[in-house]
Amino acid sequence: MTDEDIYTGDGSVTLDNERAVKSKTGNWRACPFILGNECCERLAYYGMSTNLVNYLEDRLNQGNVRASTNVSNWSGTCYATPLLGAFIADAYLGRYWTIACFSIIYFFGMTLLTLSACVKGLEPRCDDDGCHPTSTQTTVTFVALYLIALGTGGIKPCVSSFGADQFDETDVKERKRKSSFFNWFYLSINVGALFASSILVWIQMNVGWGWGFGVPAVAMAIAVAFFFSGSPLYRIQKPSGSPLVRLCQVVVASFRKYNVKVPRDESLLYETSDSESQIVGSRKLEHTDKFRFLDKAAVETESDRRKSTSNPWKLCTVTQVEELKSIIRVLPIWASGIIFAAVYSQMSTMFVLQGNTMDQHIGPNFKIPSASLSIFDTISVIFWTPVYERIIIPIARKRTHHERGFTTLQRMGIGLVISLFAMMAAATLEVVRLDYVRKQNLYDEETIPMSIFWQVPQYFLIGCAEVFTFIGQLEFFYDQAPDAMRSLCSALSLTTIALGNYLSTVLVTVVAKVTTKDGKAGWIANNLNEGHLDYFYGLLAVLSLVNLLVYVGIAKWYTYKKVSVYPS
Structure with a gap:
């Protein structure tokens, strides 16, 4: 038996810096620990972020626009810090140690946020007139949030690439399994998000924010334990310099x-x-x-x-x-993801605020928090991921004769089309809701007798779009990145989400200022019954259409990279 049969051919080593043996390391045997880590970390993240806009409004006494922009800015930072983490991973620490170090920072941030919501002196004082946060309490909350944002910077760009590193690209069988890994990786994200957007949101709204943030903190501790448990099985790529x-x-x-x-x-x-x-x-x-x-x-x-x-x-x-050429070639594809990310960010802001105005009751006694409707986005991803893997890909392979069914660019393009329909669905619902308000003269009502479950289609379509676009992005940026820059390119894909959140902030701010004149409510008013959120959704739909047309031209121009053998 030759060394090629015993050892991996991609230069990977074990944690002890010995050549990785195919039969003892990596492959699917190492993936449960990585997927378990990601599932718990995403549970922690979404358990804290899904309902964050309501926490800022309820406990920190912020209005719709301020709370929405703060959440968008923070979310954007969570997807911008990966550039720092990726640089450290590729240049100095490697993906394993970067994940390990930044996970600890993440856990400290989650712990501080929990303390700020339940420890006397750190949590805002609340009475019948509402909550009255001090500047110190507000500062502690945002310090905790941005510690979490820093922690995500070392995890987000490295975990998916680290998981893909477990499959030897010089081995044909393992290379095919790697494509499936990205699907199951994204599925694990949404399994964590499912629990977060359902049970955790309910706990936050009905039990208390201390428990609501405490459970995600414990989940993050479990995520760290999961990651370290698989250390003997991991294949590790050495850092390659700056x-x-x-x-x-x-x-x-x-x-x-x-x-x-x-x-x-x-x-x-x-x-x-x-x-x-x-x-x-x-x-x-x-x-x-x-x-x-x-x-x-x-x-x-x-x-x-x-x-x-x-x-x-x-x-x-x-x-x-060619490394530089590869980066330049992917930049237009990268830019085309920004509008999609702006659409995606509406789930944690405008969709929640829209749901707050609707009837949230299930039966006479149970009330579902509006933020919990993101569960239908999660269910959509959990539904479509295996359908795509087991049904759509085999059918597509027969028609396209491509080993993946679709190229990664085709997959992302399909997602952009679906996201356009998601915005059209949200705009249509808001038109119907405002028409009901106008006919029944319900402008001063906090909620109207219109079921919140009418929002389900827009959430479900966003989830379907994610399966095509976000998973396609993960695979595209990993495959098209030079071998020594994979963390950096994964981070680059994540910055589209950061810029999408920042773009959403700019759009909300500009639209609020431009449309609010002479004392009249603008499109995004504190009382949405007096606003025109449908116009805002329509604006995003138009931007999505323009972005799709540009993307098609970019995809036709793009040429995939070609690689030689690994160095000996």
Whole structure:
């Protein structure tokens, strides 16, 4: 039996820095610990964030616009900090230790948030006139929230990539299993979210915020325990040095040689032998014709040949140049996800506020919190993920002859189409709701006798769109990333959610200011019965349509990366 049969071919090692044995590490045997960690961490995150807008309104005495923008800004930060965590993982610590360290920060943040909601002196004083938070109490709450945001920065970009690292890309069978991993990974997220958006939201609204935040804190502790339990089985990719430095070297070298002519024969461009590769564990990337100006960095001049060692700020390898090209190629695809993320962010803000105005009763005695309706988004994901894996993909394979059924770009495009219908459904419901308010003259009523379950279609459509777009993004950015920059590219995909939340904040703020004139209620009024939330949803639908048309053009232009073998 050869080493190829015994050891992985992708350069992965164990935690003890020994070569990973195929039969003893990684594959599906290591995945339950990663999936269990993700399920509990997402339970903690959604258990705290799903109903956060109501907590800010109820306990911190914030209005609709302020609470909504604070939640959007915080959510955006949760998806921006992964850039920091990804850089640390790819350059210095590796994905395993980055997840481990940032999980501890995350747990401290959850604990502080729990204390701020139940410890005397930290929790706001409440009476019949409402709650009266002090500036110190508000500060403690936001310190806790942004500690959590920092903690997510090391987990979000690394867990999905770390899970995919458990499958050896040089092994055909394992490579096929990796595609399934992303589906089950996203399913585990939503299993945690299912519990969070149902039972935990009910606890927060009916038992108390102390218990409502305490349970997610315990879930985070369990997530940490899950992760460390699987340590002996993990396959670990070594950090490869700063990716940003390598990218900057290509840019600098290209401009230094701006007057050098690129040879037509690509074999004349500079590339080291496998044994001399400076990018640890990275496969070589084949040359592509786009962005040929950057190829100047790989042109070996007479001056370069005279020197015994090359200066990376003057001469770069083809693989290094192609790393930068790969990043540039994915940026338009990345940008097209921002509008989708803005649509997705409405579930934790406008959908909740819309639901607050509707009849939340199930029978005479039980009342469902409006934030709990996100459970139908979760149910939709849990329903569509196995349907996609077991039914849609086999059918698509027969028609497209593609091993995944759809390319990742096709999969994301389908999700963008579905998200457009989700916004149209939300706008239609709001038109009907406002028409009912107008006919019955219910402008001053806190809730109207219209069942909150009319919101189910918009939640269900968002969930269906997630299965196509978000899972497609996970797989796309992992596959198209250079081997040594996978955490960074995973973080890049997450920043679309950050920017989507920030875009939602900008839209809400601008729309509120522009449409509120002469004392008249704007589209997003504190009393939604006097507003026009349907116009806001319509605006998002129009933006989604424009984004879809642009995306189709970008997807046709895109070319997938081509890789060589792993270095020996």
